[in-house]
Amino acid sequence: MAGTVYEALAAGRNRILSDLIEFATIPSVSTDPVHRADIDRAAAWLADRLAAAGPFAVQILPTAGHPVVYAEWLGAAGAPTVLVYGHYDVQPPDPLEKWATEPFRPTVREGRLYGRGVSDDKGPVLIPIKVAEAFFATAGALPVNVKCLFEGEEEIGSPSLEPFVREHASQLAGDLVLSADGAMWRISEPSITVACRGLAGMELSVYGPAKDLHSGRHGGGVANPLHALASLIDSLHAADGRVAVAGFYDAVQELSAEERSTIAALPFDEAAYLAQVDSAATFGEPGYSTLERQWTRPTLEINGLWGGYQGAGSKTIVPAEAHAKLSCRLVPAQDPQDILDKVAAHLRGHLAPGVRLKIAPGGHAALPYEIPAAHPGLAVARAALCRVYGQEPVLVRMGGTVPICDAFHRILGMETVFFSFSTADEDFHAPNEFFRINRLWEGLEAWARYWELLGQRA
């Protein structure tokens, strides 16, 4: 035991990076049953790393779905207890052909590590483990009590985690949740995320004739399910981008003038944003700025759409069926089931004649979340980031969804501080996902600062 935790972290960088590469080699895709064994491998890998980090009590705990990796060290008598949250599952790598290097062979290029899951959420998850290892190695103890909860179902909406949290409520109890998930807004300045949107999805299918028909013989005779599905999808939005589902905005809490001016004051260059996403123009609900739309307004998006012949050349058919995947991002105080019911009613009410509609659940729902502005965990985060970056972080919101925040609050009474060191532009959920290696080093220092500062408040 020699030197500071910061010296130990700096000395350990090579091994930390090679551990992340090893972790990201496991294709732990939670949505695809084909990868079930990879999910188990990723959980075992994490449990091994936690056990190697120091005197954690480590468990792999079953759920109705993928297992939870749990670890605790409660030797900081009188200090606060932090529940560290993260996930070891990843998004599917499709479309595979758009990756410059293989998604599950992580590759370093120009200061970035490329690979599926490196940014969302394997890099950020590794940070608290390595920080704990460095504290144990240099000080023999952590500055705070730490419980780690790493799930394997975040990318499919965390369906098993809420029952798990309910069942293990006393085991998980603590002062706050520190989330390794939930990326920083941008690379240009440090930020703290104070809210995230909720999520609700469905899959819709339109059925026409029982089999594909020759479009010459039958075209003009019966309804085409592709036309009916396109019409349904088009009916979901007004031409100006507003969601056209009756009651969709009813529960939405409008922003206060102060909240709007805070967002307006953020340095946001629309042209730079468009260059980043390589898009020609912004588009969406009128009356709100791009940031307001992405952070504080609900959306309805078709995520996938298919039917009929998609191969080379042409095949002149009226297809038997057509399908779409749909999801909504929700804001306070929208309720996922209420929104799904309204969308379903809209779809049933707008179906063209001559076809049948089937609606199936799509992924799992999550409520939106917002941490109270005065929560002490935010002040510690602000101080830790000031130390690492030498500047005050900006407070931002997140368009994405961290499904479990609401459950932590409802069941455990704990608020969640987002303290991730991935960045929102790192193409998670897209080809060529990457994690900036300097963010890994910054994150290691910041988590060590956070635990130290929080321990000192006790």
Add this chain to the structure above:
Amino acid sequence: MAGTVYEALAAGRNRILSDLIEFATIPSVSTDPVHRADIDRAAAWLADRLAAAGPFAVQILPTAGHPVVYAEWLGAAGAPTVLVYGHYDVQPPDPLEKWATEPFRPTVREGRLYGRGVSDDKGPVLIPIKVAEAFFATAGALPVNVKCLFEGEEEIGSPSLEPFVREHASQLAGDLVLSADGAMWRISEPSITVACRGLAGMELSVYGPAKDLHSGRHGGGVANPLHALASLIDSLHAADGRVAVAGFYDAVQELSAEERSTIAALPFDEAAYLAQVDSAATFGEPGYSTLERQWTRPTLEINGLWGGYQGAGSKTIVPAEAHAKLSCRLVPAQDPQDILDKVAAHLRGHLAPGVRLKIAPGGHAALPYEIPAAHPGLAVARAALCRVYGQEPVLVRMGGTVPICDAFHRILGMETVFFSFSTADEDFHAPNEFFRINRLWEGLEAWARYWELLGQRA
């Protein structure tokens, strides 16, 4: 040389059916480059059968695309010359999982032969070859001069055949075209098809962000190409089924009262039709009966549609692109290029903001066709069918397209008599295509009668 041609055909049934099974085992899918060698195998197989049938001069002639199989026997001095038309290529077998038996392992079940291409057009193409073989075997000669032209690109719109016909115009010259393609209307009564619709197609692609984006981070910020494509597709039709493209119906020749009453007099049971296609209701342009819509009105159909995530579970993205395949069936006097131009102008004019549209050619265009009612070839067909079926055939139209009819007329001055023995309900272009084996026997007799009757007219 003993017995009549009819006795020879009856005696040869087993071998004829086993030849058809062998022919249909070759996956000669013209639209997919992967099957190029199978196309060549199918052409060689046909050439071999023609050579085996009798003293035909047989050639496999190259085109810019797939080869033409050509054969001629001109020994009937003073008799008319018939150009027999058919095609040896087939539609793709997708969706494979919907076939009860493998598409390229033809299987007999309950009097039907199941397999891709058995009805469209390999069974009907084999008929004139086997009839010629029987005439040569029993009479040593055919009652008429016969030229056979079997192409390998019908299912992709016959792009190379018109240049081929132009180049070989004197070689192909004759009195009429007898087409082995173009199915009979129904199984309940014999019919003669006197018109077919034209075809024009395109592929449209909508592009948004250059890569798939996380729908949480970016949803609400940029336009979703799936929404824009759905909106475009929905804009192509009015809610009542009428095509909404400006000028789409301009050139259409309205039916005369007499033509409409002829169609209305046909025995057509809408409930039975719906049961046949297993659809809940008919649907289409208002003001016209189902048969009128399928035979005499132009249509616009989306044949395929895709974009975003289509796998198991959910993937919450705003996808980078979306695609659709579109085709129109045309009636006299619509011009394919004019219609494509109008559709393209409509699409460009209805594109939502924030995305880009790309239009590419889709398959090859074909003009509609109609044989003059007084053409003598129709009278011979009527007489031949009366002999085989013991009843007068009904005159019908065809919703589908036989692209080369118009070219035969324009370039060679020859009209086309459809004399196919497949039936329109035999699921060509769909899974579980089949050919009724009794239609094979009836077709053999009918083609022999046709050639005999035509030879007697000389």
